[in-house]
Amino acid sequence: MSALHWDITHLRQHLQYAIQLEYWTVPFYMCAMYSIKDPTSDAFKLLQSIAHQEMLHMQLACNVANAFDTEIDEVQVFATPAYVGTQVPHLQFTDGELNRDPFDPSLSYRPYSAELGPLDEPRINAMCLIEYPEIDSGEPPQLKENVSEYSSIGQFYQAVLFGAGQLADQIRGNLNQVDHFSRFYQGFPDQTITLDGRPGYAQVTRLVNAITDQGEGVRRSNEVPPDYRNTADGFNNSQDHFDKFNLIKSLTQRPECYSGVANPPPGSEGARAQQILIEQFKRFRADLVSEFNGHHSPNFGPNMASLGGAFLNCWKNGALPRLA
Incomplete structure (x- = not known):
């Protein structure tokens, strides 16, 4: 399969891995959040707002995957995630050919750990790397045969949109779509794929943009677009995840945590x-x-x-x- 000509198997594999990555972040972020002793602290509230949005992102990724009739099961997608060393699923924080940014982001966020643990420097650095934005260069996305070769979530989702666009005729609306969170987003009430084909691709694009603009992707601006801001119970709604994690990292006094x-x-x-x-x-x-x-x-x-x-x-x- 040419990197510029996707088949449905390759796209479905990407979509399964997108769900896995969003799913992986939920316990990782929750674990650090609940280690904070003071739930009224800014760090707790920032992490809580991010964890809530990761649940949204997992739902949106599943809706896109289902629109392409992708298998979503307990073995390939929702197995118990592993938290080992510095291994974040399907991402490589490396310099060179795999990274389009002018420097290796892991040099700025080290040491980092992908193991479950408290809110500490290694966990905060890992969170910043996970949410590290892809710079919008205006160039076509890098497309990988191996879905573990992406250097950022932004690069990964750019490739997903490219492949989805090529295969838009296979989109089927209203296929196992789930909506638990639209009531929290007055500007983003349509969180499902309801249309077939090319009209459905416009909906796919909107759902993926919600994921990336909230925190995991192309740095189009320093703020989350108003449509994708939580209007019910969010915290620092104009900031994306990367900025929120860097705000936690820059705190002069971090909250006391359990061990x-x-x-x-x-x-x-x-x-x-x-x-x-x-x-x-x-x-x-x-x-x-x-x-x-x-x-x-x-x-x-x-x-x-x-x-x-x-x-x-x-x-x-x-x-x-x-x-x-």
């Missing part, structure tokens, strides 16, 4: 808290698979809220949160 051990003694409150989180995350994953395959999950909202409580329960009992 935890990876392996609390068997039978301890910490060990029990970890097991509760593991079981709660299993329910959350099952809800996601059900929701995005056209089966309403009535406990999705309560289970999402309980997931946050389970992260906090681990921290309060001196245990490092874990998902498996």
Whole structure:
């Protein structure tokens, strides 16, 4: 397959990986957020606003994937994510041919860690790298046969839009579309794909632009467009994720955070808290698979809220949160 001529298999693989990446960020950001002892702090509120939008991004990515009849299952898409070393799914923060920016962003944000942990320097640096914007050069996107060769989420989504445009005739509207968040966005009420073909591609473009303009993509400006700002419960709504994480990084005094051990003694409150989180995350994953395959999950909202409580329960009992 030529890099300039996509087939539907390649596009669907990209869309599966887009969902995986958005899904991966949710526990990573929530874990750091709930490590903060003061939920009234700016750092907590900034992270909370980002975590909420990552749930939106996962929904939008799933809606685009379903419009192309992409398989969304518990094995290929919603498996329990791994948090190991510096490995962020499908991204390489490197210089040279894989990076279009004039310098390697990882040089500015080091050390960084992709392991679950508290809000500390390595986690903040990883968050900045994940949300590092792709500069809008006006050139065609770099297209990769290997979906793990993108240096930024912005570059990745530019390629997705390019491939989706080539295959727009395969878009089918109203296929397993989900809308949990439009009530939070007065300027962005249409968060699903309802039209077939080329008209549907205009909707696809709007959904992808919402993802990238909120924090993960082309740096068209220093502000999130008004249409994509949370109008209900957001915080610093004009700032994208990259700017919000850099604001946290620049705080002269960061909030006090809990600490935890990876392996609390068997039978301890910490060990029990970890097991509760593991079981709660299993329910959350099952809800996601059900929701995005056209089966309403009535406990999705309560289970999402309980997931946050389970992260906090681990921290309060001196245990490092874990998902498996």
